[in-house]
Amino acid sequence: MPTLSERILGAPAGSYVDVPVDRAIAHDGTGVLAHQAFCEMGVRGIRRPECTYLIFDHIAPANTSTTAGLQRELRQFAREQGLTFCDIGTGICHQVMAEGIVRPGEVVVGADSHTCTLGAFGAFATGVGATDMAAIWASGSTWFRVPETIAVRFTGRLRGAAEAKDAALAYVQALGMDGANYRALEFVGDGIASIPMAGRLTLCNMAVETGAKAGLCYPDRETTEYLASFGVEAEMQVPDSPRYVKEISLDLSSLTPLIATGHRVDHVQEVAELAGQPLDQVFVGTCTNGRYEDLLRLSRVVRDRQVKVRTIVVPASRRVLERITAEGILSDLVRAGCVLGPPGCGPCLGAHLGVLGEGETCLSTANRNFVNRMGVGGEILLASVATAAVSALAGEVTVPGVADVR
Amino acid sequence: MYGEGRAVCLGSDVDTDRIIAGRYLRTRDRALWAAHVFEDLDPTLAPRLKGTVLMAGKNMGCGSSREQAVIALKEAGVVAVVAPSFARIFYRNAINIGLPVIECRVACKEGARVRFNLAEGWVEVDGSRCHATPLSPKMLAILQAGGLVPFWRNHQ
Numbered sequence: 219m220p221t222l223s224e225r226i227l228g229a230p231a232g233s234y235v236d237v238p239v240d241r242a243i244a245h246d247g248t249g250v251l252a253h254q255a256f257c258e259m260g261v262r263g264i265r266r267p268e269c270t271y272l273i274f275d276h277i278a279p280a281n282t283s284t285t286a287g288l289q290r291e292l293r294q295f296a297r298e299q300g301l302t303f304c305d306i307g308t309g310i311c312h313q314v315m316a317e318g319i320v321r322p323g324e325v326v327v328g329a330d331s332h333t334c335t336l337g338a339f340g341a342f343a344t345g346v347g348a349t350d351m352a353a354i355w356a357s358g359s360t361w362f363r364v365p366e367t368i369a370v371r372f373t374g375r376l377r378g379a380a381e382a383k384d385a386a387l388a389y390v391q392a393l394g395m396d397g398a399n400y401r402a403l404e405f406v407g408d409g410i411a412s413i414p415m416a417g418r419l420t421l422c423n424m425a426v427e428t429g430a431k432a433g434l435c436y437p438d439r440e441t442t443e444y445l446a447s448f449g450v451e452a453e454m455q456v457p458d459s460p461r462y463v464k465e466i467s468l469d470l471s472s473l474t475p476l477i478a479t480g481h482r483v484d485h486v487q488e489v490a491e492l493a494g495q496p497l498d499q500v501f502v503g504t505c506t507n508g509r510y511e512d513l514l515r516l517s518r519v520v521r522d523r524q525v526k527v528r529t530i531v532v533p534a535s536r537r538v539l540e541r542i543t544a545e546g547i548l549s550d551l552v553r554a555g556c557v558l559g560p561p562g563c564g565p566c567l568g569a570h571l572g573v574l575g576e577g578e579t580c581l582s583t584a585n586r587n588f589v590n591r592m593g594v595g596g597e598i599l600l601a602s603v604a605t606a607a608v609s610a611l612a613g614e615v616t617v618p619g620v621a622d623v624r
Numbered sequence: 625m626y627g628e629g630r631a632v633c634l635g636s637d638v639d640t641d642r643i644i645a646g647r648y649l650r651t652r653d654r655a656l657w658a659a660h661v662f663e664d665l666d667p668t669l670a671p672r673l674k675g676t677v678l679m680a681g682k683n684m685g686c687g688s689s690r691e692q693a694v695i696a697l698k699e700a701g702v703v704a705v706v707a708p709s710f711a712r713i714f715y716r717n718a719i720n721i722g723l724p725v726i727e728c729r730v731a732c733k734e735g736a737r738v739r740f741n742l743a744e745g746w747v748e749v750d751g752s753r754c755h756a757t758p759l760s761p762k763m764l765a766i767l768q769a770g771g772l773v774p775f776w777r778n779h780q
């Protein structure tokens with residue numbers, strides 16, 4: 219029987235399809251090039267502005283006059299075209315789209331590799347480049363090769379201080395950085411039901427770190443309840459013995475806190491193996507782990523205590539910021555010594571607001587630890603929010619315990 | 625689609641951050657990207673890329689969707705990129721920009737003469753030929769047009 223990707227794209231794996239795009243997303247980074255290509259194509263209007271989103275998140279607010287100038291042009295373009303425009307401070311595009319916009323069964327294409335995040339809703343969500351986005355603006359559709367699917371089957375439930383991020387690092391380690399190249403991942407099994415939407419977004423977010431085209435969850439009760447909280451109605455779907463090219467199995471109940479090191483996302487170790495390594499910075503945020511649930515978890519650990527290293531917290535969206543403000547979480551974080559950045563990508567891509575210096579190490583809740591990504595000569599360790607929180611308090615890599623996250 | 629160039633060998637899992645670093649993205653100046661291409665991998669590479677065929681290891685171009693990575697390579701004079709496997713966005717971007725990408729498992733010899741024909745699906749390194757994974761007709765048509773922008777203009 220068909221996989222979720224095959225159902226959505228309406229053709230068996232291996233075939234080429236032309237499909238209408240339900241949501242087309244670009245940001246201030248890729249939008250500039252997409253705009254340029256769009257003009258060069260000689261097209262005047264965006265075909266389906268109602269499906270088109272331009273969200274300023276990557277360098278937000280602008281860091282130089284050059285950036286500000288490019289953003290000014292894009293803003294102007296957005297106004298002329300009547301698309302949905304979200305200016306700086308609205309949040310990271312993937313999070314904004316996860317707040318009641320993307321629905322199960324949609325085809326979602328973003329000019330950003332982490333668009334796969336939105337597969338958490340049972341949408342076929344994938345990243346493309348800027349020129350592809352320009353063609354989507356022009357035509358309202360795009361072509362795909364329908365991917366084969368690898369099943370990532372979760373059993374058991376998360377225990378202790380382990381969280382969805384650890385499960386994500388575990389499957390990236392199991393598959394490797396190109397283990398799912400050209401393929402889709404489906405997260406299935408009893409274990410997935412116990413993971414709330416925030417955690418599913420984290421799981422799907424890292425699908426691209428295995429080379430996958432998309433990472434999908436079947437929409438279930440959790441999905442419909444989450445969407446209902448935004449006033450969106452959606453239907454559930456269940457797997458019907460889909461044809462998988464491969465299957466891996468992970469027991470959530472045996473997971474311990476993990477950390478990716480050595481400039482490779484698939485180079486994953488137990489946090490315990492690195493315990494005591496000194497840190498220069500801790501960063502909690504990004505499209506992987508900057509959601510309300512993440513900042514709540516962080517605040518529970520650091521509240522009424524003081525962080526020992528500079529700790530940058532960047533909410534993934536304005537909605538997240540509003541909620542942590544209303545619930546007093548923000549003041550707990552600020553009192554504990556955390557520094558708050560505006561909703562957006564923050565230092566994740568090494569362009570502004572918290573880049574690293576030569577020889578510095580940052581423990582980050584992001585998804586990539588490539589060489590020089592957060593600044594020339596810096597090193598990035600990727601881990602969960604709980605690991606980031608206890609490590610911030612200690613000033614060194616620390617294993618979170620059950621008591622820390624209660 | 626025929627082409628040729630001198631081989632430059634690269635390792636596996638070369639990510640787009642290493643092809644062009646995030647710190648150089650805030651511009652539309654293509655010459656700047658060409659000047660800083662591979663800076664974090666090997667700073668001596670950029671000026672040596674004209675007329676070369678990059679022969680990378682598996683998973684070439686993984687990571688961010690940044691199209692500036694393929695633009696930088698093309699601007700620097702790279703003729704084609706050969707690898708046993710590509711990260712999918714990089715692969716698609718290259719075709720959209722009109723930079724030939726060839727999926728083929730072949731040993732690299734630094735400086736060797738590389739010839740290829742995409743329509744016929746082969747790559748030759750110092751005279752020994754191997755078969756490449758064929759492109760879909762649409763991908764080939766886009767590449768032959770010189771990229772998605774000219775392809776689109778022709779099909780209006």
Ligand code: SF4
Nearest residue numbers: 332504505563566567
């Ligand atoms: S938070 Fe980081 S990984 Fe996510 S979209 Fe922004 S730059 Fe990319």
